[in-house]
Amino acid sequence: xxxxxxxxxxxxxxxxxxxxxxxxxxxxxxxxxxxxxxxxxxxxxxxxxxxxxxxxxxxxxxxxxxxxxxxxxxxxxxxxxxxxxxxxxxxxxxxxxxxxxxxxxxxxxxxxxxxxxxxxxxxxxxxxxxx
Amino acid sequence: xxxxxxxxxxxxxxxxxxxxxxxxxxxxxxxxxxxxxxxxxxxxxxxxxxxxxxxxxxxxxxxxxxxxxxxxxxxxxxxxxxxxxxxxxxxxxxxxxxxxxxxxxxxxxxxxxxxxxxxxxxxxxxxxxxxxxxxxxxxxxxxxxxxxxxxxxxxxxxxxxxxxxxxxxxxxxxxxxxxxxxxxxxxxxxxxxxxxxxxxxxxxxxxxxxxxxxxxxxxxxxxxxxxxxxxxxxxxxxxxxxxxxxxxxxxxxxxxxxxxxxxxxxxxxxxxxxxxxxxxxxxxxxxxxxxxxxxxxxxxxxxxxxxxxxxxxxxx
Numbered sequence: 001x002x003x004x005x006x007x008x009x010x011x012x013x014x015x016x017x018x019x020x021x022x023x024x025x026x027x028x029x030x031x032x033x034x035x036x037x038x039x040x041x042x043x044x045x046x047x048x049x050x051x052x053x054x055x056x057x058x059x060x061x062x063x064x065x066x067x068x069x070x071x072x073x074x075x076x077x078x079x080x081x082x083x084x085x086x087x088x089x090x091x092x093x094x095x096x097x098x099x100x101x102x103x104x105x106x107x108x109x110x111x112x113x114x115x116x117x118x119x120x121x122x123x124x125x126x127x128x129x130x131x
Numbered sequence: 132x133x134x135x136x137x138x139x140x141x142x143x144x145x146x147x148x149x150x151x152x153x154x155x156x157x158x159x160x161x162x163x164x165x166x167x168x169x170x171x172x173x174x175x176x177x178x179x180x181x182x183x184x185x186x187x188x189x190x191x192x193x194x195x196x197x198x199x200x201x202x203x204x205x206x207x208x209x210x211x212x213x214x215x216x217x218x219x220x221x222x223x224x225x226x227x228x229x230x231x232x233x234x235x236x237x238x239x240x241x242x243x244x245x246x247x248x249x250x251x252x253x254x255x256x257x258x259x260x261x262x263x264x265x266x267x268x269x270x271x272x273x274x275x276x277x278x279x280x281x282x283x284x285x286x287x288x289x290x291x292x293x294x295x296x297x298x299x300x301x302x303x304x305x306x307x308x309x310x311x312x313x314x315x316x317x318x319x320x321x322x323x324x325x326x327x328x329x330x331x332x333x334x335x336x337x338x339x340x341x342x343x344x345x346x347x348x349x350x351x352x353x354x355x356x357x358x359x360x361x362x363x364x365x366x367x368x369x370x371x372x373x374x375x376x377x378x379x380x381x382x383x384x385x386x387x388x389x390x391x392x393x394x395x396x397x398x399x400x401x402x403x404x405x406x407x408x409x410x411x412x413x414x415x416x417x418x419x420x421x422x423x424x425x426x427x428x429x430x431x432x433x434x435x436x437x438x439x440x441x442x443x444x445x446x447x
Binding site: 026093097 | 235246278
């Protein structure tokens with residue numbers, strides 16, 4: 001499923017997350033804060049949309065994803081000259097040191113554990129990354 | 132049993148690793164050691180008997196029968212241990228899976244509540260906001276329990292490494308007191324903090340140390356009497372930093388004191404005075420302190436209060 005709501009001159013965020021409920025909550029808040037939002041419910045669509053006609057300014061990426069997992073998505077994004085410069089915020093519930101190190105080594109800009117953040121704090125992280 | 136399975140069973144180190152047990156507590160290793168001991172003892176008896184008696188056949192037969200009985204008995208016993216170890220491993224795995232699976236829906240729930248409260252999902256009236264507050268409070272309690280369960284499973288699987296750095300112990304305590312300020316005020320408990328001058332920075336994992344302090348302070352306030360006092364003191368002695376927290380609350384009955392650091396244990400006194408609690412806090416505190424190379428002790432008298440003291444090495 002792909003949901004696209006685009007407006008001109010606004011920063012675009014690609015949100016790759018398999019939980020539909022999170023697209024409704026975090027997605028809603030990001031839209032309210034004035035961001036364009038592109039949503040993908042699996043890793044394969046996430047990769048396609050990252051290279052789509054409207055290139056995202058930032059990618060919010062879950063790690064446990066159907067079809068292509070988040071680590072693989074991240075690796076492919078960072079290997080591709082077209083997408084390697086897009087900042088990626090990993091947003092997941094995995095919190096082992098190994099997972100964090102792996103994601104950062106692969107090129108994630110920031111690693112956030114969902115359970116530790118409220119919506120407002122997440123939006124603030126997004127704002128700071130896009131600055 | 133197929134040949135492959137027999138060969139797998141012979142690989143003691145692999146089998147012990149599978150059960151998550153150290154070698155000296157592993158049934159496979161214990162059985163092998165018992166086997167070697169039985170063979171050595173039987174051989175010694177056989178050779179001694181062969182040398183000194185006139186009927187070596189009888190000795191051989193006796194030694195063989197005794198060895199076979201001992202082997203069978205030790206096999207049955209170690210099989211029993213193996214089943215227990217396997218059950219314990221499965222319990223831990225179950226705990227890990229369940230707690231991780233519960234974490235995601237509770238994050239979602241928290242975010243939905245936050246969105247609704249902020250009005251992002253449409254305007255809500257005051258009454259509904261009160262209901263949302265109840266939802267928020269209860270989901271927070273559940274999340275806290277899940278986080279604790281995850282921490283326990285990490286501790287038991289040795290997956291909670293320390294990220295040590297030099298840090299201000301007093302600042303950690305001050306932050307903790309600040310966070311519990313509202314809770315202490317609501318419980319009508321006064322918290323005081325006394326520290327030695329020039330208290331040094333110590334080499335600790337600040338996050339985990341804060342977790343330990345938070346747990347002890349939470350307990351001290353929770354189990355204090357109304358208009359009670361909680362006194363925190365830090366000092367140094369013999370290259371160690373000491374943290375002492377004293378409350379004048381319900382205390383722990385003598386008969387319960389030996390179980391205080393066991394996970395899921397809640398003293399009858401605690402249940403009587405405060406129903407909220409998981410019985411995991413002190414288990415977590417003890418693990419954190421011991422991982423740092425420190426020690427935790429306590430003194431308690433029913434009806435008079437409890438004092439917990441832990442020490443942490445200043446440099447290591």
